Every structure is written in structure tokens, then in C-alpha cells.
Amino acid sequence: MGVVAIVAAALLAVGAALAVVRVERGPSMLDRTIAFDVLTTILVGAIALEAAWSRRTESIPILVVLSLVGFVGSVVIARFAAVEPEGADAPGADGIPPVSPGEERAALGAERVGEERGGGE
Amino acid sequence: MSPSTRRAPWRQWPAVLVLAAIWVLLWGSLSWGTALLGLAVAVAVVWFLPLPRVATSWTIRPWGLCVLVGRFGADLVVASFQVAWLALRPGPGPRGGVVGVRLTHPGTTHQVVTAELASLVPGSVVVELRPHDRTVYLHVLDLALAGGTDGVRRDIRALEARVLRAFPPKKES
Amino acid sequence: MTGVGQDVWNLVADVLAGACLLLGAFLAFSAGVGVLRFGHLLARMHAVTKPQVLGLILLLLGVALRVRSWSAVAMLALVVAFQLLTSPVAAHMVGRAGFRTGKVRPEDLEVDDLTDERAG
Structure with missing residues (x-):
């Protein structure tokens, strides 16, 4: 068990370090969110590994909380922060879905994609 | 409300x-x-905290559910290690794409379950789901591995067929 | 069950737990590699779903096999259930937001039905 725990911990640590590099590099808010998701998952894995190694159950409630907090975090960022430059007046940016979600937002998205492709890079 | x-x-x-x-x-x-x-x-x-009533109703068939869950588990394991290999193998990254698949069943519940299961399997993520024209848009990590766009469409339709067999919709309503 | 039989079962459970933990940790590691190496946002998202689903299931299975108490197993099952329900929603929202805000460049995609359909 000792060797297994060390190898697994090393794998998790390297994975977490790589995810941190991606958090630092970005380039966009969403890339950081994704990398942070990986980090949260690895943190859950590390706590699970500790619980398995020591055969103790006190830390398991932390896993429940972490798995939910990670979800709330990435959804909030996807919903609010991802609409970066001109999204202040976008439908849905205020948390209230527009009247006809499919049509309207798809049109808006396409428009914005077009703009960015035309102007950026 | x-x-x-x-x-x-x-x-x-x-x-x-x-x-x-x-x-x-x-x-x-x-x-x-x-x-x-x-x-x-x-x-x-x-x-x-009331929720809106779900419009479609369905029944559960145990055997269909077993097939759905079993096949999902197998897909999950295979796809997980495929994606792990794609991440670790040397050379340039995989070539993926966004594939639109038109589903056969109009019920939103079944569309959502199908999309959710497709998202859970690594290698495909649902980018858009349009209930009114029953189209689900998936991003596939490696198109060649998935058998091209036709392979993706075939897989998703098979998944939908399994969902429909596990939760057959009631005739009326 | 005799004491010796109990020992054998404990050993089997420990070995299985070790295998689960190693595989789960490997998937988490490959997710770190994937999230760093894949070239664009949508590809990186695939790296996330992998440890979140199978990796987590394997790691928690490892814990369950080591701890062997029903209350802990129940709570671990709850973690997996939450994760299975929430991770596609999060992935979908991130992917959609990325697509709609133009984070995905056309040259990253071999096929793009969504943009084609909008354009024509």
C-alpha cells in the first residue's frame, strides 16, 4: 500500500502542477476555469487518497462539498465572466433567460463569433 | 412561478x-x-422551490436500463483511456470537430438524457442542444477515432435508441 | 467465516483498492497533461470530463474498498451521483460560452456543422 500511495500521490501532484501551468497561461477565462476544474478534481482525488491510505472517514464530507463547489464555480464563470468584452447587455447575462432561448441566443452567439473572427487576431 | x-x-x-x-x-x-x-x-x-412540471412521461424497462447502463460503463472505460492516450502520445494534438446530429424522438426529456450521457463519455461534449429542431451539436475530440462524422451520428443515434428502450415514452401526452 | 478467510478477503480488497487508486490517479495525471497540451478550449474540455467521471469513480471505489464502512460508502456514492449529474452541465455551459464568445477558431475544427448551419 505504501508504494501505491506514493506513486498515486506523485501522479496527482504532477497532474495538479500541469493544471496550474494552464491556469497561469490561460489564455481565456474559460481555459482557466477548465484547468481549475481539473485542479479541484485532483484535490478531491488527493483527499480520497489520504482517506484510503489512513482508512479514516473524517475527510469524506469534504469531498461532498468540493464536488458541488467546483460545479457552482464553473457554471457561474461560464455564465457571467465568460461574456467578456461587449456582453454587458446580452440576454442571459443578468441570469434571466431570454424569452426564446434557442433562436435569440443562437443568433446573438453567431453574431459575436462573427465579430471576433472579423476583428481579432 | x-x-x-x-x-x-x-x-x-x-x-x-x-x-x-x-x-x-x-x-x-x-x-x-x-x-x-x-x-x-x-x-x-x-x-x-417548485419546479415546472416535466411535460413528457415515460416508463422504465429494467432490461433496457441494464443495457443502457452497462453499455455506458463500457463506453466510459474505453473512451477514458482513449482520451488519456491522446493526451499522452507524442506529436501534434488530435483533430476534432463539431458535429450536428438530428435526433429521432421529439421529447425533450429523452433529448436531455441522451445529451447528458453523451457529454459524460469522454471524447464528446455537447456544445448546443436545440430542442425545436431536435439537433444536438457535439464537439468530438478526435474525429478519426470516432469514425468520422458518420460514425459520430451513428453512435449518438444508437445511444438515443438505447435511451428510448430504457425509458420508453407513453403513447399519448 | 474463519479468521484466515477474513484475512484473504482483506488482502483482495486492499489489492483492488490499490489498483483503483493507481488507475484513478493516472487518469487525473493524464487530465493535467491534456489540459496543458491540447491546443484549444474545446479539446481541453475533454481532458476535464475524464478524471471527473471515471477517475473519480475509481478513486472513490478505492476509498470504499479500504474503509469498508457503510456510512462512508453511502456518502461516496452521493459524491459520484452529484458529479455525474453536474459535470455534463458544467462542461456544456463552458463549451457553449466558449463557442459563442468566439474562443474557438475555425482552423481548430475539422468539421463545424454549427457555424455552417448558422452561416447558410
């Missing part, structure tokens, strides 16, 4: 039971105290 559309908690007993079960699981011990408090909390949640 106006209070008049609220349904009585006892008519939503499955939701109440599930919430109470989650409460008991969180406490980690089954006793009269946790069970009763869980039921009370569940009734309160259902009463104060």
Missing part, C-alpha cells in the same frame, strides 16, 4: 423520497431522527 401552480408535496412523493434519501446519506446514519427530519426538509424544499 405563481403559488397557484404549486403541486402538493405528497403528489411529488418521488422527489420527496429522493431528497430525504440524500439527507440521510449526508448524515451517514439511518435513524428515526434523520429520516423524519430528512422528510421534513424534503417537503419544505419541494414546497418552497
Whole structure:
């Protein structure tokens, strides 16, 4: 068990370090969110590994909380922060879905994609 | 949502039971105290946070459900290690794309279950789901591995067929 | 069950737990590699779903096999259930937001039905 725990911990640590590099590099808010998701998952894995190694159950409630907090975090960022430059007046940016979600937002998205492709890079 | 559309908690007993079960699981011990408090909390949640009624109704077929779950588990394991290999192998990254698949069944519940299961399997993520024209847009990590766009469409339609067999919709409504 | 039989079962459970933990940790590691190496946002998202679903299931299975107490197993099952329900929603929202805000460049995609359909 000792060797297994060390190898697994090393794998998790390297994975977490790589995810941190991606958090630092970005380039966009969403890339950081994704990398942070990986980090949260690895943190859950590390706590699970500790619980398995020591055969103790006190830390398991932390896993429940972490798995939910990670979800709330990435959804909030996807919903609010991802609409970066001109999204202040976008439908849905205020948390209230527009009247006809499919049509309207798809049109808006396409428009914005077009703009960015035309102007950026 | 106006209070008049609220349904009585006892008519939503499955939701109440599930919430109470989650409460008991969180406490980690089954006793009269946790069970009763869980039921009370569940009734309160259902009463104060009402959800819209799901339009379509369905039934459950145990064997279809077994096939769905078993096949999902197998897909999950295979796809997980495929994606792991794609990440670790040397050379340039995989070539992926966004594929639109038109589903056959109009019910939104089945579309959502199909999309959710497709998202859970690594290698494909649902980018858009349009209920009105029944189209689901998936991003596939490696198109060559998935057998091109036709392979993706075939896989998703097969998944939908399994979902429909596991939860066959009722005839009317 | 005799004491010796109990020992054998404990050993089997420990070995299985070790295998689960190693595989789960490997998937988490490959997710770190994937999230760093894949070239664009949508590809990186695939790296996330992998440890979140199978990796987590394997790691928690490892814990369950080591701890062997029902209350802990129940709570671990709850973690997996939450994760299975929430991770596609999060992935979908991130992917959609990325697509709609133009984070995905056309040259990253071999096929793009969504943009084609909008354009024509």
C-alpha cells in the first residue's frame, strides 16, 4: 500500500502542477476555469487518497462539498465572466433567460463569433 | 412561478423520497431522527422551490436500463483511456470537430438524457442542444477515432435508441 | 467465516483498492497533461470530463474498498451521483460560452456543422 500511495500521490501532484501551468497561461477565462476544474478534481482525488491510505472517514464530507463547489464555480464563470468584452447587455447575462432561448441566443452567439473572427487576431 | 401552480408535496412523493434519501446519506446514519427530519426538509424544499412540471412521461424497462447502463460503463472505460492516450502520445494534438446530429424522438426529456450521457463519455461534449429542431451539436475530440462524422451520428443515434428502450415514452401526452 | 478467510478477503480488497487508486490517479495525471497540451478550449474540455467521471469513480471505489464502512460508502456514492449529474452541465455551459464568445477558431475544427448551419 505504501508504494501505491506514493506513486498515486506523485501522479496527482504532477497532474495538479500541469493544471496550474494552464491556469497561469490561460489564455481565456474559460481555459482557466477548465484547468481549475481539473485542479479541484485532483484535490478531491488527493483527499480520497489520504482517506484510503489512513482508512479514516473524517475527510469524506469534504469531498461532498468540493464536488458541488467546483460545479457552482464553473457554471457561474461560464455564465457571467465568460461574456467578456461587449456582453454587458446580452440576454442571459443578468441570469434571466431570454424569452426564446434557442433562436435569440443562437443568433446573438453567431453574431459575436462573427465579430471576433472579423476583428481579432 | 405563481403559488397557484404549486403541486402538493405528497403528489411529488418521488422527489420527496429522493431528497430525504440524500439527507440521510449526508448524515451517514439511518435513524428515526434523520429520516423524519430528512422528510421534513424534503417537503419544505419541494414546497418552497417548485419546479415546472416535466411535460413528457415515460416508463422504465429494467432490461433496457441494464443495457443502457452497462453499455455506458463500457463506453466510459474505453473512451477514458482513449482520451488519456491522446493526451499522452507524442506529436501534434488530435483533430476534432463539431458535429450536428438530428435526433429521432421529439421529447425533450429523452433529448436531455441522451445529451447528458453523451457529454459524460469522454471524447464528446455537447456544445448546443436545440430542442425545436431536435439537433444536438457535439464537439468530438478526435474525429478519426470516432469514425468520422458518420460514425459520430451513428453512435449518438444508437445511444438515443438505447435511451428510448430504457425509458420508453407513453403513447399519448 | 474463519479468521484466515477474513484475512484473504482483506488482502483482495486492499489489492483492488490499490489498483483503483493507481488507475484513478493516472487518469487525473493524464487530465493535467491534456489540459496543458491540447491546443484549444474545446479539446481541453475533454481532458476535464475524464478524471471527473471515471477517475473519480475509481478513486472513490478505492476509498470504499479500504474503509469498508457503510456510512462512508453511502456518502461516496452521493459524491459520484452529484458529479455525474453536474459535470455534463458544467462542461456544456463552458463549451457553449466558449463557442459563442468566439474562443474557438475555425482552423481548430475539422468539421463545424454549427457555424455552417448558422452561416447558410
